[in-house]
Amino acid sequence: MELDDCIKGRRSVRRFEDKPVPKEVVDELLEAGVSAPSGMNAKPWRFVVIENRDVIQRLSKMTKEVLLKGQWPDNLKESFKSERDVIFYGAPLLILMCVPKKDEWRTINLLDCGLAAENIFLKAYQEGLGSCFIGFANFLNQNPKQLAEVGVPEDHELIAPMIFGYPAEKPAPKSHEIKILNWIK
Ligand SMILES: Cc1cc2nc3c(=O)[nH]c(=O)nc-3n(C[C@H](O)[C@H](O)[C@H](O)COP(=O)(O)O)c2cc1C
Numbered sequence: 001m002e003l004d005d006c007i008k009g010r011r012s013v014r015r016f017e018d019k020p021v022p023k024e025v026v027d028e029l030l031e032a033g034v035s036a037p038s039g040m041n042a043k044p045w046r047f048v049v050i051e052n053r054d055v056i057q058r059l060s061k062m063t064k065e066v067l068l069k070g071q072w073p074d075n076l077k078e079s080f081k082s083e084r085d086v087i088f089y090g091a092p093l094l095i096l097m098c099v100p101k102k103d104e105w106r107t108i109n110l111l112d113c114g115l116a117a118e119n120i121f122l123k124a125y126q127e128g129l130g131s132c133f134i135g136f137a138n139f140l141n142q143n144p145k146q147l148a149e150v151g152v153p154e155d156h157e158l159i160a161p162m163i164f165g166y167p168a169e170k171p172a173p174k175s176h177e178i179k180i181l182n183w184i185k
Pocket of ligand 1: 010012014133134135136
């Protein structure tokens with residue numbers, strides 16, 4: 001697939017087929033992620049790969065419990081109360097991209113992870129997978145002990161929770177506004 005088709009065709013996917021993602025494909029995703037540039041070439045990202053649906057469901061439940069402690073519009077609050085997996089959408093693969101907690105490097109670490117995440121999403125799209133960034137799951141950082149249970153050390157922070165699977169929906173490409181503040185010639 002041409003890079004341009006990949007960049008413009010990728011959309012967030014929230015419905016998946018009941019089909020696992022092969023190990024070789026997961027390896028390709030991670031390879032794409034770690035090929036991203038990073039500040040001082042620090043490559044701060046660490047990954048937890050979760051293919052076990054029970055574990056993904058447990059994390060979904062934990063995320064909803066944390067979210068329900070916050071202030072949300074009624075419709076979101078209702079969805080967080082439901083038994084449905086409104087967090088990871090029943091995806092068969094969850095990858096948690098984490099970094100060691102180092103306050104002075106946090107901004108750079110965030111940027112590094114964002115770049116790596118987009119590499120992974122584009123590679124996923126090229127491989128015929130659907131994907132979505134799940135920022136709601138970042139609220140799990142409020143419970144480091146629960147994250148530790150799935151392998152995120154307590155001195156690490158979860159930055160990019162990402163879901164993947166073979167898509168059961170194909171959102172159409174969108175057009176995007178380009179907001180230029182100034183263009184000096
Ligand atoms: C940092 C970040 C956090 C996001 N968090 C969520 C989320 O928690 N749940 C969700 O369904 N989508 C989430 N998304 C997906 C966005 O809603 C989506 O990227 C946006 O609507 C644009 O749509 P597109 O990805 O199809 O182009 C997140 C995206 C980003 C970049």
